[in-house]
Amino acid sequence: MKYNFDEFVDRSHTDTVKSGRLKQLFGREDLIPLWVADMDFLCPPAVTEALKERVEHGLFGYTMPSQAYYDSILGWLKRRHQWKVKQEYLTYVPGVVKAFAFAMDVFTQKGDGVIIQPPVYHPFRLVTQALGRKVIHNPLLLQDGRYRIDFDGLERLLKTTDCKMLLFCNPHNPGGRVWSPDELKKLAALCHAYRVLVVSDEIHGDMAFPGYRHTPFATVSPEAEQNSITLMAPSKTFNIAGIVSSFAVVPNPKIRQLYFDYLEARELNDGTVFAYTATRAAYEQGDEWLKEMMQYVEQNVSLVDGFFKEHIPQIKVMIPQASFLVWLDCRELGLTQKELVDLFVNKARLALNDGTMFGREGEGFMRMNVGTPRSVIETALNNLKKACKA
Template identity: 50%
Template sequence: MQYDFNTVIERRGSGDLMHEALKPRWGRDDLQPLWVADMDFAVCPEILDALRHRLEHPILGYTVEPEDYFPAIHDWVLSHHQWDIKREWLSFIPGIVKGIGLVCNIFLKPDEKVIVMPPVYHPFFLTPRGNHREVVWNPLIRREDGYYDMDFEGLERVCDDKCRLLILCNPHNPGGICWTRETLTRLADFCYDHHLLVISDEIHCDMALFGHRHIPFASVSEKAANISITFQSPTKTFNIAGIITSHAIVPNKELRDRFFGWLKANELDEAHIFAHIATIAAFRKGEEWRREMLAYVEENIRFVENYCREHIPGIRPLRPQASFLVWLDCRELHLSHEALLDLFIDKAHLALNDGEMFGPGGEGFMRLNVGSPRDYIRQALEKLAKAVKAL
């Protein structure tokens, strides 16, 4: 491999959320963190080189959008997802969760509702609630194999005249699912018929694993394109979350004029000085790094599966079809929520995201970040195995 994913990099002292938030969130800082969804891998050198090159100039003044910004995104999306986006469809946005909040305020009246499908990334319901919009649950259906299906009968039951927005996680976090074309098409038909706007959060779209493929929601049908706002970003894939750079893709002109017009009026479509640079470098020069990183993550996932099978049979990892987050099914341990937290935090000294924070259906699960050197993952699993054995 050209790039090194085995070296453990000390992150303490860098101001990283992974470590610095341990004390405020868990009340202790002696935990091994495997929670927040960024990776412990050094960023692709070509991205760092592009940033260093810009810093060689001593003035950091106002900047314009580089000529290659849209072409770099267009070419990447077309080559990786076979979606031919148009220039007028795209705008910079200052983060995907921020984008969810903006859509809630721009498109929803105060008494209108948002549908989410838990267990799912928690800002999908925390952000609408924080903006005083009611959240309607439509939980996913867990199959016997551990994966999830959308509950379309449930959608019919919960969707009333006040429901105006559905937030889709595509690929799904924490379940790691690459939704099929058939599922996305059926969802588009339902939302079109029920006058629902769809946000498709596709931040994990460039991290499909084990031969799976991401399908952009808006690409599956004309109906999907006409009712959707797609959010994408290079930050998750290329481990540059600290560089806020995301973009919205909106094929429908009416939606686009309303959304992009609001962004422009408030200058939220203007990126900071490093956003465009990092995006272009990632999409133009980061492909080999991405491929090697995904291959390494796949081996980490296999390692977790094998280790749990041999040493912690009471915990069953759900193999993700995308991303570096593994949904751990801990229900066979037969522990209460409090006891499960005690096992991971106080006995194993590990900091993971617990399943309940992802909403209904997350009970008895933990989300494990495996975007780290394998020795680091091994160390965590050894501590967890020892704690489980002592139960």
């Protein structure tokens, strides 16, 4: 490989959430952090060089998105996802979570229902609750070791509850499910028929493994295109979450005007000079880095799966179809969730995400981040093996 993903990078003293919040969230600091969804790899050199060049200029006044910034996004979406997007559909947003919170402000009122499909990225639930909306659960179905959408349950909810919005995770987190075009079309048809706006979080969409292809929700049908807000970013893909480089794609002119006007009035659509710089560099020059990174992560996933099959067969790996997050089914260990967390944290000295943070459907599960050097993964697995034997 051209890039060295085996290199261990010391992130201490950089105010990183991954290690800086261990004591607060896990009760101790002597843990291998395999939880929060960023990677331990250096970002693409092209991004670092572009940022260095901009810093060396030495003047950081008010900035604006250049045509090259927009072209980099449009080119990436066309090249990576076969999605031809018009520039007027795009806007910068200061983070995907913030962006769907803004959408709730614009398109729903307090007390309105917002559908989520657990187990799912926990801010879907937390933000909805914090904004005074009603969280309506349509749990995913776990069939043959893979999550599927409960379309019958969804239609019952659409018929019987006052829903205004569906927060959709595409690809799904946790579980790494890449939804098929047919599934997306069916979801789009239902939500369009019942006038429920789909806000699609596609932040993991660039990281589909070989054999799978991410399909942007808005591309599958006219109903999907005209009844959706798509949220994307180079942040997970190129490990630049701290730069805050997200964007929204809104094809429907009425939805777009309402949403963009809200952002414009609050100056929420103004990115920083570093967001624009990093986005352009990543999308223009990051293809080779991404290809090698995904090969490396896929090997990490295989390592984890093979290790558990050989040494701890009670833990089943849901092989992700996208991203660097691995969903571990630990139910055959026969532990309560409290005991399971204690096994990982206090006995194995590992910080993983407790499955129940993604909803009660995550009971018996843990989420593991394998976007880290292989030596770290090997140490973590051996720690867990010793803890299970003990």
